[in-house]
Amino acid sequence: MRTVKLAEHNVPAIGQGTWYMGEDPGRQPAEVAALQHGIELGLSLIDTAEMYAEGGAEKVVGKAIAGRRDNVFLVSKVYPHNASLKGIPAACERSLQRLGTDHIDLYLLHWRGQYPLAETVEAFERLRVEGKIGRWGVSNFDVDDLRELYQVSRDCAVNQVLYNPAQRGIEYDLLPWSHKRQLPTMAYCPLAQAGRLLKHPTLAEIAERHGATPAQVSLAWVIRQDGVIAIPKAVNLEHVRLNAAAANLVLSHEDLRAIDRAFAPPTRKQHLSMV
Numbered sequence: 498m499r500t501v502k503l504a505e506h507n508v509p510a511i512g513q514g515t516w517y518m519g520e521d522p523g524r525q526p527a528e529v530a531a532l533q534h535g536i537e538l539g540l541s542l543i544d545t546a547e548m549y550a551e552g553g554a555e556k557v558v559g560k561a562i563a564g565r566r567d568n569v570f571l572v573s574k575v576y577p578h579n580a581s582l583k584g585i586p587a588a589c590e591r592s593l594q595r596l597g598t599d600h601i602d603l604y605l606l607h608w609r610g611q612y613p614l615a616e617t618v619e620a621f622e623r624l625r626v627e628g629k630i631g632r633w634g635v636s637n638f639d640v641d642d643l644r645e646l647y648q649v650s651r652d653c654a655v656n657q658v659l660y661n662p663a664q665r666g667i668e669y670d671l672l673p674w675s676h677k678r679q680l681p682t683m684a685y686c687p688l689a690q691a692g693r694l695l696k697h698p699t700l701a702e703i704a705e706r707h708g709a710t711p712a713q714v715s716l717a718w719v720i721r722q723d724g725v726i727a728i729p730k731a732v733n734l735e736h737v738r739l740n741a742a743a744a745n746l747v748l749s750h751e752d753l754r755a756i757d758r759a760f761a762p763p764t765r766k767q768h769l770s771m772v
Contacts, residue, residue: 498510498511498741498744499537499744500682500742500747501718501720501723501724501726501747502605502681502724502727503542503570503654503655503681503726504602504603504631504632504634504654504655505527505631505632506570506602508541508542508570508726509539509541509542509726510538510649510720510725510726510727510744510761511543511625511720511726511727511729511741511743511744511767512541512543512544512564512570512572512726512727512728513531513535513543513544513715513719513726513728513729513731513734513737513739514521514533514544514685514728514729515528515543515544515545515546515549515554515557515558515728515730515731516546516549516554516685516730517548517549517551517554517677518549518550518553518554518558518730519550519552519553519554519556519557519566519731520546520550520552520553520713521772522635524732525557526558527732528561529560529561529669529731530559530734531563531731531736532557532558532561532562532731533561533629533718534734534737534738535741536561536562536565536568536634536644537733538737538738538742539601539741539742539744540737540741541568541569541570541574542569542572543558543562543569543570543571543727544572544573544574544657544683544726544728545558545571545573545596546573546574546607547573547574547575547576547579547588547591547592547617548574548576548607548616548751549675552591552592552595552747553591555573555592555595555596556595557748558571558596558652559595559597559598560597560639562596562597563597566598567649568707569665570603571596571598571601571602571603572601572604572605572683573592573601573603573604573605574604574607574636574657575588575589575592575594575604575605575606575607575608575659576607577606577607577608577609577610577611577612577644578611578625578767580606580612580616580617580620581612581616581617581620582616582620582696583615584612584615584620585620585621585624586620586623586722589604589624589629589630590629593629593647594597598628599628599744600628600629600630600631600714601629601630601631602630602631602632603630603633603634603654603655604621604630604632604633604634605630605633605634605636605657606632606633606634606635606636607636607637607694607725608636608637608638608771609637609639609642609707611624613648614649615649616648617623618633618649618650618652621633622650622652622670624728625710630761632652632762632767633652633654634653634654634655634656634657635653635656635657636657636658636682636683636751637657637659637660637771638656638662638769639657639671639769640670640671640674641674642723643656643671643674643675643680645675645724647678651678653663654679654681655680655681655682655726656671656675656681656682656683657682657683657684657685657728658671658683658684658685658732658769659684659685659686659769659770659771659772660684660686660687660719661686661687661688661689661694661715661719662689662715662718662719662756662760663693663694663697663760664686664689664770665760665762665763666763666767666769666770667682667767667769668762669762669763669764669765669766669767671721671765671769672725674768675724676723676724679724680724681723681724681725681726682724683725683726683727683728684719684720684725684726686730686772687715687716687719687727687728687729688710688712688715688716688729689696689715694711694715695712696711696713697759698710698757699756699758699759699760700714700715700756702717702755703748703755703756706752707733707746707748708718709743709746710739712729712736712739712740712743713740713743713744713746714743714745714752715747716729716740716743716744716757717743717746717747717748718743718748718753720744721753722760739742
């Protein structure tokens, strides 16, 4: 499976997202089974957050990785209102308890909030020294945010942002800026929350040529560039299998041109999209 260098680790270019997991106790067995199936298929990067179901998703992940922790690269995120010198260690401890582990491989600031970046970075670095986290990063940061962050520290390991064929504004400036500095990008909602994107005729035509699905085409498109990781969420075991297989799908130049015609690349700066 194709890998990306992230926080001194080689991780799969396609991982597993957990947004909306943990909200319905009745679905928890299926969610746990899906994550475990993904791990078995090589989707060893699991992304979660204290925000998701207010810790419920972290509990699901904790059950899924029990006895498998050494085979997983674990990412979680802290709320901006907890991103203070005192708030971050307390939030991290709560996440560790829910996850059933003694360390988080990569801990992210979910989006910018009221606390100065210098304070947040200091709190992250303290956790790093204590061994509670391996590295830290950010989410939903645009170029100006990253420039400001780099004035404080250049130890940021990743920036997690919205990215898929229908929402590609980051290609204008954010992706080039990140590539130049070898800062990996983690793409959330790479399937655009499985809405109209996957019904688009262009993706369907490309999928048919490759004996694939539109979702696989979208994932392959997202990770076509070096340093980009996609984190789709799946609960259906067949969807998990298809997501894993998408890591080996290579789109042709013709495919990429067709996607450009259907979803035009940005020609000017766009406001960073968030969901």
